[in-house]
Amino acid sequence: MSRKLKVKIAVLIVVAAVSMAAMGVLLATMQTDLSLDGYTQEMQQEAAALPDLLVDADDGVKQNTATYDAIFQSKAESVAYMANNNTGFEATPAKMAEYQDLLGVDNVMVVDREGNLIAQARETLANFTYARFNQLRTVFDDGKPSKAVEIELPDQDWLMRYYAARIDDSTMVVIEQNPAELRELTQIAGSTESVLKNIAIGQHGYLFAVSAKDYLVEYHPNSNLVGADAIDKGIDATDLEDGAFSWMTLDGESLYCHVSKIGDTYYIGAVPESDMAATRNITVGVILFIFFAVMCVVIMYGVFVMREDERQGHDSENYREIGPLRYSKVIGRKAAVLSLVGFLGILLVSFYMQTLFALSSQSVANNERAAEMVETIQRANDRMDDLSDQYGERYLSKCRVAGYILDRNPALANSDDLKKLGDVLQIQYLYVYDETGFMTATSSSYTNFILSENPDDQSFEFRKLLQGADAVVQEPRADDITGELRQYIGVSLHDAKGNASGLVQISVRPTRLENLLSTVRIDSVLDGVKAGSDGFAFAVSKADGAFAYFPDQRLVGKDALEHGMTENQLKDGYCDYVTIDGVQYYASSAETDDYYLYIAGAEGELMAERVPLTLATGGVALVCLAVIFLLLAFEPRRSITVAKAPVDADARMFDVKMPSGRMAKTESAASRWLDRSFKWNERTAEQKTAAVVKWLVGISVVVVFVAVVFQDRFFGSNSIFSYILGGEWERGLNVFALTACLMFVCVALTVVAVVQKLLNLLATVLGARGETVCRLLGSFIKYATIIGMVYYCLMLVGVDTTTLLASAGILSIAISFGAKELVSDILSGLFIIFEGEFRVGDIIKVGDWRGTVVEIGVRTTKVEDGSQNIKVIRNSDISNVINMTKETSYASCDVGIEYGESLERVENILAQELPFVRKRLPAIIDGPFYKGVVSLGDNSVNIRIVVQCAETDRLQLERDLNREMKLIFDKHDIGIPFPQVVINQPTEFKKATEWEKRSADQFNEEQKAAAKELGNEEEDQTR
Structure with a gap:
């Protein structure tokens, strides 16, 4: 190799390295900026919605607390009512214990004005003489139940909440209750955790809270960080500024953050840098590899041609003088073609990768949000069930108190006293029935009612109380007349001997339960749900296929199929495009008992990243390839030595004239089936370039194989690879199906290549029969793999392969009648290509016709003799071919x-x-x-x-x-x-x-x- 050629190769390597670096920096920067733009918009939306969420949570806490306190105030007042209405009240420990069991509380006590204990159900650590209990003594001034007083003694592990009601001028009844249930309810519905844990940003982004007073972490998805000092964990206090966007480090993790200060708390939206890096690195890596491959192929081809030309003496016919430079026609023509094809390939791959990862990332995020919506509805339903049970238990307790009072003083079973008792128990209506089921007294205006004897009627169930049942608690249901949610609960009444003498029934309107039901209505759950800058949620009813909720209220109640959706889109796990009223959205679905829920985003926003990155990639690639082309095709003008390469009689490569008229190198027919490879120096520039391409393709296939097999180890269970291989996307001709097909083909080719290599090695140690069997197995595996890949890929793109196989029988009958010869020709053509029996440019003899192969078609093959006569031969008629292509x-x-x-x-x-x-x-x-x-x-x-x-x-x-x-x-x-x-x-x-x-x-x-x-x-x- 001459010194000038070495210098040119070194310059080409430097240009390629600089081009790779420039492309890598550009791609990484643009990919990061585009990702940050998307996360910035999403964080701003979450920050804008956060104050309202916190206010709603605080209102929920207040409402829950008020409801909880009202229940125990009612319990205290009911004891005071019993003390003043001749029900056998005694200020004794035994009677207090009886009331404790009746009311279901921790302790019942009678206390005088000074705070001295007169009677108690069990021991207490409370000292009511202390000023901290003065709030309880307000009952002596206004006669109303007191507000709650909560006392916590951490050193004695004591936490109690107290409620009082006036018995007379000198005594009061005090209820002592551990507020653990209230604390749990507050934690579930009103804490910072309850608000922030349901907010997601991107795939794995989240919100956490830091105190603005002492910088302690108040909430974080990682519970180990709650209570930790944020400054000690790596956050710079100067970054904690309302509205600021910055990179922060928390516990060694790099986060892209947005800060919102609300009250004395910093609420920080955070997206792990690893989230962006995963998408960015894979996208940049694939595009860079393709860019490297294109440059490598173009450069290597040029170098190979220059070395051949140098060995053969620089034939002047291959050059054109242009001023002080000379242009290599051989290198220029083919390098230009390779550069153009490579440039188009880079554009295609860049666009494809942007599409793939934009859709994949959006799919993962949409699926997570859809799952979160389902979990939100499920939690609300579970909470509603729990609350229904709690309401049933609490109002059953009230009903038992009413029964207890009426058993001990039946004279109270009149309209006026029942109204007073209802006010004490915080019950709207009470009904008293005798042993025949006839209503004898009520606090309502509805009288003269008899329990129905028809099992289909609502009141029939209460006849169980007349037959010895202790209590009946019905589920809340809408009233037939008013439509209000109502619940009926009853307990049996007893005479002096303890026999059932009737029943008392209460009618409850569970307002809190009704409010909770309103919050789990589908419109309440989905209203305000965002996905990206303009994404949204909607729902389709499973009962009638109508839109149960849609941001455009005009569509609510309309049939989804009549407005663009299709049957296959109404299912769980759908992940693809949907069209609604002519607008296309990318959507993911999840299923509940009553609805199909969808998270949808506009296609324009979703794909906004593709065009700028693709154009930037194409621009850099065009400039770099143009520089490389100029370096390859042009060189300083110098004297040319004309020489003709000696002809090697044993050479396996020779020139053939192609049908287009150009001369091309080909390998002799016999040499193609020799079980040996060319020495590198025996190969032409085209063969060397083809070998380089083969190596690059092989590397990419192996990389994809490793990525598929070890996806969890390298990318994690939530990676794009896992999403695509998991098959959660919709079957059809889409980017996910094509990617899955590509992955499957790479895995199959790698496995087959390894198996065939093993068979070849095995054939070397076996006899002739063993080698024959090994070669036969290799051929069988090759064709079986091709058929299997075609079948599986058809399934991935949405073809019903089961129906396809069933149709094969019908197709075979049709073929036997009319299309047998056509199919035979097509199959024969495929086998000619796969087996490589001959190729275009080969000289063959078929029967009595000898000539050059001009074209191998799907149905026919065209062969030209020396006189420019062309014979068209059906592929199925081609047999006993003599391939006469030789050196x-x-x-x-x-x-x-x-x-x-x-x-x-x-x-x-x-x-x-x-x-x-x-x-x-x-x-x-x-x-x-x-x-x-x-x-x-x-x-x-x-x-x-x-x-x-x-x-x-x-x-x-x-x-x-x-x-x-x-x-x-x-x-x-x-x-x-x-x-x-x-x-x-x-x-x-x-x-x-x-x-x-x-x-x-x-x-x-x-x-x-x-x-x-x-x-x-x-x-x-x-x-």
């Missing part, structure tokens, strides 16, 4: 001499004359060679002369040899007998091709003419 061919000339001639003299003459024949016929590569006597004819001894030549020169060279032999024989007076007329031609001659016949006829005419001329000369001599 060199042989032209032969059979000449007959008279029996009277001395064979030794003829052989001596040929030894002297044949070297001169080669000089006169430049098409001869080697020879001519005298091969001896081939046959003893009826009137001649037939000898053979052969020469080595190119296959394309063989026919003409045979004619030229015939001429030379005739001239030599005439020169030395060697007699050539006249040919005899052949009556019965041999079969081989009958089957000769037309051009062979023409050659034979021409040869015979030449022989006759020569004989006639020779006869005339002899006659003149005789005269």
